[in-house]
Amino acid sequence: MHFKKTGFACLLLVLVSFITIPAYALDDGVENLRRTGKAFASVARQVSPSVVFIQVESKASATSITQFPTPFGDQWPFADDFFKRFFGDEFPGSPRSDRPQGERRSLGQGSGFVFLSKDGLLSDKVYILTNNHVVENAEKIRVQFQDGSEYSAKITGRDPQSDVAVIEIKAGGLPALTLADSSELEVGEWVVAIGNPFGLSHTLTVGVVSATGRTSVGINDYEDFIQTDAAINPGNSGGPLANLDGNVVGMNTAIFSRSGGYMGIGFAIPSNLLKAIANQLIEQGEVTRGYLGIVIQQLTPELAQSFNIESGQGILVAQVSEDSPAQKAGLHQGDVIVAFAGEPVKDIGGFRNRVSLTPPGMQEQLTILRDGKRKILNVTIGKLSQDKPIVQGPAQSAEEIGLTVQTLTRQLAEQFDAEPGEGVVVTQVRPGSISARAGIEPGAVILQVNRKAVKSADEFQRAVEESIRGKRVLLLIRQGGMQRYVSLGW
Template identity: 70%
Template sequence: MKKNLFAQLLYLAWLLALPGHASDDAIANLRQTGKAFASVARAVSPSVVFIQVEGKASRGVTPFFSPFGDEGPFGEDFFKRFFGDQFPGIPRTPRSDKPQEERRVMGQGSGFVFAAKDGLLSNKTYILTNSHVVENADKIRVKFQDDREFVAKVTGRDPQSDIAVIEINAHGYHPLTLADSSKVEVGEWVVAIGNPFGLSHTLTVGVVSAKGRTSLGINDYEDFIQTDAAINPGNSGGPLVNLNGEAVGINTAIFSRSGGYMGVGFAIPSNLAKTIANQLIEHGEVTRGYLGIVIQQLTSALAESFGIEASQGVLVAQVSKHSPAEKAGLRQGDIIERFEGEPVKDVGSLRNRVALTAPGTTVELVILRDGKQKTMEITIGKLTKDKQLAEETSQRAEDIGLTVQTLTPQLAEQFDAIVGEGVLVTEVRRGSIAAMAGIKPGTIVLQVNRKEVKSAAEFQRAVKESSSDKRLLLLIREGETQRFVALSW
């Protein structure tokens, strides 16, 4: 102990004896860093706009909800989108059935001039922002750093990715270059510029905290860059830029208990924004690819049930009839490991890649079926709105906490099912493993351990056969969606 203390004192004395120029060099380095941020601000700020929106809204305060549900881990106000001082978030269903009055409201956000495809900037200046910033707008005004103001109109919006393009009849404003966001690294310096709380052209600095954030429940299509650069209400739609002054993302959302900055912000990556924006300019809408499958994350429990190691891939829970996937021979229970040669990491990343693939394109999938790898080719279809996806006695499965009943014609009609195809869950014991897995009364159990069940008795026998392993793989249907559930006890 004394030896360690003595060593520490010697080290301290050595530090104190260092020449003064060492600390001077450190301060000089900090000055250079500060000048780098100032240089970014000078280069980028003239391209950033303050957006004011006038529109209609129902009278009263719009409540918020957590994307994790009513019992989310951080409470109801944890997640809030930011749209000026209105904080609309994502509304719940109104509690009252009475019609609400409409009132004029003012919202605010940010945006930035960007370089669209060659030939698309002939007569207009295009501005990238968030779809929710200009949603339901009757009048949009944009203000530049030089105090010039213009009336803008919406070129196109894509609510599913929360990207919008607006346009003004003006020239001479320098567009920001959209960087290759796939090359952004965790830990890299980034700068957020926008208009938080209406404070025009505010700059904040941070780092890239994470990449590829999906399944947050913010947008339908997610691939967020996470940053700790301070982002607040009003920053929405503004650029997240690197030290070269190139936009790597569009600031979009925050996690917050208070509605303000808490160190966790999200930006739509520039590669996704570029693809969506150019489609909006050229066609006024976004065309997305379609496979016709329902997929779910391959958890360790599901992987164990399928007798494989959960290294990567997603599980095919359902294949739609007459879909590109069915025509190519993809089956329920297949595990998609690679898409066009690249590993499939999670549900969100595969969904994004399929959506961004042009309809008519033939892609290669590597799947795992019954423990064996198989390569297949599938021609991507076009996603349209209509594709957005006999015993009467009850049997109780005590180990997992389920009570099921054979489907009668009356029950089948009531629950939109088919007699002889599965059994109906009539009761789920509170606190049971079935309840913890999210199974609810009204669910149809189609298979147990990859075998179809047609009656409550068959279901009970299948559960008993698994009692020694204490593991069960169920295929269930909820509404129009099917998914696998792995239970263990």
């Protein structure tokens, strides 16, 4: 009987334990959420005083209003609705029947944040970061802080290629936000977006970093976006994306949307890129970019196989410009760049950004693979300046890859800006063929087959026939003034 009572008591204790543990866990969970909420509130208190609401007045011609391009091309049926820029209700390209013809006044809006404060003997200056597309056509700019104070602003400098702009106001004692090292940002970190969506001043939204290093989105010429699911809406553009320390990791720039509103994907320019560009805009009024003089393309698994190297090793040099820094350094077409300035090269966008932000005149090292051997080249970075029907005739058809080509006669060479005997011109591409799927179009000039120059349609045909057994051929083509390698397998 004593055993039964003891056993019953133990069983009762175990049951009580199982019942009470969830209550403790629930209390801990609520407390954790409470602490998380306090952390967000702390970020808001720290960051909001330095965030501004930007109002822009500009002239716009009815005939000049165009749709913003989308990064996904025409294959998306809702492409015209993607990436609405953040000018409140006045989205460029939106059809409106009540717009008067000719010149008109327009009001736009966006966000920004204090990047730098300078105290001077005669006057104080405050520099504010925002997006170029917010202020690019501005005639009058006014900024409003959280405390209601307003200032007239003027443009310090703009960089349309990265969509970054700096504006300035005459004021003193305004706090500047600290820019964090965005290279240390990790996927999954909490971030806070603050701005003025739809004109609602100093709105805070919260999310996580969904991805980093987005370089082929198609919004700007130079991209290295942070992707986040923090809600970003029209009017947020130019506002800060902050971490839980209250430091800026990026500037909100664009959204992925079917309707112009929040769809769970937003993009921000990382703080490291912002800092490099903003400093140049403040000091020089413009951005000076580095230049190598090469055309590069991603090294796909098919191309890597054709070049007999491992996939994921760098990027491929498709073309080297005459008398360019790259040519002077000894870089060749077909080289694979695996490192720049001692850092690995993994994608085109990241490499392009790093070269562009290298000051002209600086010497850097390029590590390349050439014919399977590793070489190091010293290159002096240059300065980036600002800066056609098919004729019928004898042709050869390569049925395996779906191409018909023709020898470049003198007349054809003039037409396609080539030299006679320098490659063959594509006169026909069979719909649905592997060549068509690879993007080869009539008018493209094929310069090499399997890294060997071809001078006639007959040479091209023989070279392709030699590849039939391996069922793979590597072509070097010139199309639209650019050269690139194409690996075709069947």
